[in-house]
Amino acid sequence: MQALVDSARRKESPLVVGLDPAPSRLPKELQHLPSAEAVQVFCRGILEAVEPHAAAVKLQAAFFERLGTPGMEVYGTLISDAASLGLPAIADVKRGDIGPVAAAYAEAHLAVYGASCVTVNPFMGEDAVIPFLEVARRLGRGGGVFVLVATSNPSAERFQGATAPPLFEVAARLVAELGGGGSGGDYPDAGAVVGATRPEVGRRVRELLPGALFLVPGYGAQGGGAAGIRPLLDSSGAGVLVNSSRAVIYAHETSQTDYRKAAGEAAKDARDELRSAGVRPA
Amino acid sequence: MQALVDSARRKESPLVVGLDPAPSRLPKELQHLPSAEAVQVFCRGILEAVEPHAAAVKLQAAFFERLGTPGMEVYGTLISDAASLGLPAIADVKRGDIGPVAAAYAEAHLAVYGASCVTVNPFMGEDAVIPFLEVARRLGRGGGVFVLVATSNPSAERFQGATAPPLFEVAARLVAELGGGGSGGDYPDAGAVVGATRPEVGRRVRELLPGALFLVPGYGAQGGGAAGIRPLLDSSGAGVLVNSSRAVIYAHETSQTDYRKAAGEAAKDARDELRSAGVRPA
Numbered sequence: 001m002q003a004l005v006d007s008a009r010r011k012e013s014p015l016v017v018g019l020d021p022a023p024s025r026l027p028k029e030l031q032h033l034p035s036a037e038a039v040q041v042f043c044r045g046i047l048e049a050v051e052p053h054a055a056a057v058k059l060q061a062a063f064f065e066r067l068g069t070p071g072m073e074v075y076g077t078l079i080s081d082a083a084s085l086g087l088p089a090i091a092d093v094k095r096g097d098i099g100p101v102a103a104a105y106a107e108a109h110l111a112v113y114g115a116s117c118v119t120v121n122p123f124m125g126e127d128a129v130i131p132f133l134e135v136a137r138r139l140g141r142g143g144g145v146f147v148l149v150a151t152s153n154p155s156a157e158r159f160q161g162a163t164a165p166p167l168f169e170v171a172a173r174l175v176a177e178l179g180g181g182g183s184g185g186d187y188p189d190a191g192a193v194v195g196a197t198r199p200e201v202g203r204r205v206r207e208l209l210p211g212a213l214f215l216v217p218g219y220g221a222q223g224g225g226a227a228g229i230r231p232l233l234d235s236s237g238a239g240v241l242v243n244s245s246r247a248v249i250y251a252h253e254t255s256q257t258d259y260r261k262a263a264g265e266a267a268k269d270a271r272d273e274l275r276s277a278g279v280r281p282a
Numbered sequence: 283m284q285a286l287v288d289s290a291r292r293k294e295s296p297l298v299v300g301l302d303p304a305p306s307r308l309p310k311e312l313q314h315l316p317s318a319e320a321v322q323v324f325c326r327g328i329l330e331a332v333e334p335h336a337a338a339v340k341l342q343a344a345f346f347e348r349l350g351t352p353g354m355e356v357y358g359t360l361i362s363d364a365a366s367l368g369l370p371a372i373a374d375v376k377r378g379d380i381g382p383v384a385a386a387y388a389e390a391h392l393a394v395y396g397a398s399c400v401t402v403n404p405f406m407g408e409d410a411v412i413p414f415l416e417v418a419r420r421l422g423r424g425g426g427v428f429v430l431v432a433t434s435n436p437s438a439e440r441f442q443g444a445t446a447p448p449l450f451e452v453a454a455r456l457v458a459e460l461g462g463g464g465s466g467g468d469y470p471d472a473g474a475v476v477g478a479t480r481p482e483v484g485r486r487v488r489e490l491l492p493g494a495l496f497l498v499p500g501y502g503a504q505g506g507g508a509a510g511i512r513p514l515l516d517s518s519g520a521g522v523l524v525n526s527s528r529a530v531i532y533a534h535e536t537s538q539t540d541y542r543k544a545a546g547e548a549a550k551d552a553r554d555e556l557r558s559a560g561v562r563p564a
Binding site: 100154 | 302304342344345347348349350351354355358376377378379380381382383384386387389390391394395403404405406407408409410430433435436437438439440441442444445446447448449452456
């Protein structure tokens with residue numbers, strides 16, 4: 001996690017920009033290109049535009065996988081482009097498998113494609129998380145793992161709340177057990193994905209994980225505002241990286257300006273809003 | 283699911299052969315090739331050898347993803363090779379995301395790469411499953427989705443049993459709710475992944491899903507034997523497809539014969555053992 005934390009402090013920004021490139025939503029001037037190429041040009045433009053305002057970028061693997069092998073080429077190129085710009089990449093892959101299978105996914109996204117961090121699904125228990133931590137530690141680049149704990153869509157809330165204790169508590173305890181090791185940095189290298197839409201859930205997860213770094217989706221287009229972040233903060237007002245995807249990368253749809261300029265301004269606004277709400281950059 | 287069911291009946295076999303190709307375990311005569319090419323030659327040989335005995339093949343996506351874009355090329359080629367041999371492919375991807383992200387994963391594996399079925403992780407609730415069903419239905423090729431319900435590794439058992447009701451029951455109910463629609467075939471197109479290692483869990487999942495098709499891992503190398511399958515059968519002695527991966531594809535490691543011959547024999551033995559145990563082919 002230290003690579004993300006250092007970047008957040010250097011940029012004085014807790015903002016993560018999510019790259020969720022749907023070909024149909026790309027700007028008109030890129031629509032004549034083959035899909036994978038259009039996505040690459042678009043995302044490269046977004047990376048350069050948001051770089052001054054964002055701590056990191058998060059690549060939604062599905063949108064690249066959707067484009068077949070040319071999409072996976074672009075995925076790798078963008079992770080490396082982001083690194084060249086000083087932006088660590090979070091591979092939002094939500095992989096959830098065990099043992100050698102989990103190790104193969106970890107090698108793929110952290111070593112072969114070169115992301116700094118990954119998101120992981122804990123449905124199969126700690127065996128689904130540990131191989132990712134092992135690969136991140138072996139690589140020694142300050143990477144880490146964000147385990148899905150409390151996601152923010154309605155059906156996730158139903159599923160994760162259908163039991164006693166609720167599933168998000170079981171997942172949070174799993175992260176707490178794994179979080180003792182790690183890089184010796186300011187945060188354990190096992191963090192949590194925690195949505196910003198239910199304050200009472202967020203508060204409870206923070207109680208269970210007082211020292212963990214949270215990756216917070218659901219900011220911007222998904223409806224969670226800066227006020228929704230507050231219950232997730234640690235005792236020093238930090239401990240969160242807040243992701244905004246569509247509200248930043250598709251800002252051109254409502255602004256009538258160049259997509260890069262629109263995305264850069266949207267990223268700056270999001271960062272400023274988070275700062276004004278008292279969110280400290282890690 | 284109907285494509286799998288038809289194939290199982292035609293072959294009189296409930297066996298699925300899992301392709302989990304780890305480059306270090308390939309036969310010596312392939313070790314001089316670049317990894318992706320070695321994996322392709324090896325898996326193509328396995329496909330031809332097991333085709334007479336298996337209802338379907340299951341590709342473990344991680345082992346292809348691990349090899350970068352050349353690995354994903356091989357993944358697509360093998361799915362198409364399997365189809366040419368009359369073997370429907372199950373893409374064991376265990377993806378778990380929602381809305382447009384889940385739809386993108388579904389398009390990738392069912393449409394772009396062309397698998398017949400996929401495995402899906404339900405941690406984010408029904409929003410994580412429905413987009414896969416929608417794509418499978420739109421394609422109209424008799425495909426479907428296997429939702430992780432009760433997996434068989436120890437840490438999954440701990441995680442999935444840590445709540446009341448246990449998580450596997452919540453997941454089974456989710457499958458039951460989704461299973462009403464579908465292709466109008468013998469089984470709903472929402473099935474379940476259910477391990478063969480805990481009879482009491484298997485029996486309970488079958489109670490909750492009396493008419494569903496189960497994909498059963500944990501047979502062979504993972505320790506579940508044919509007796510472990512019995513609690514999972516439906517009232518007609520069918521309703522399961524049983525996966526064996528390592529015990530088939532790495533049979534050459536203990537037999538000193540050609541890897542294709544060894545795999546073909548291991549597949550035939552596994553099918554015969556399942557038949558002798560009274561498992562009907564769907």
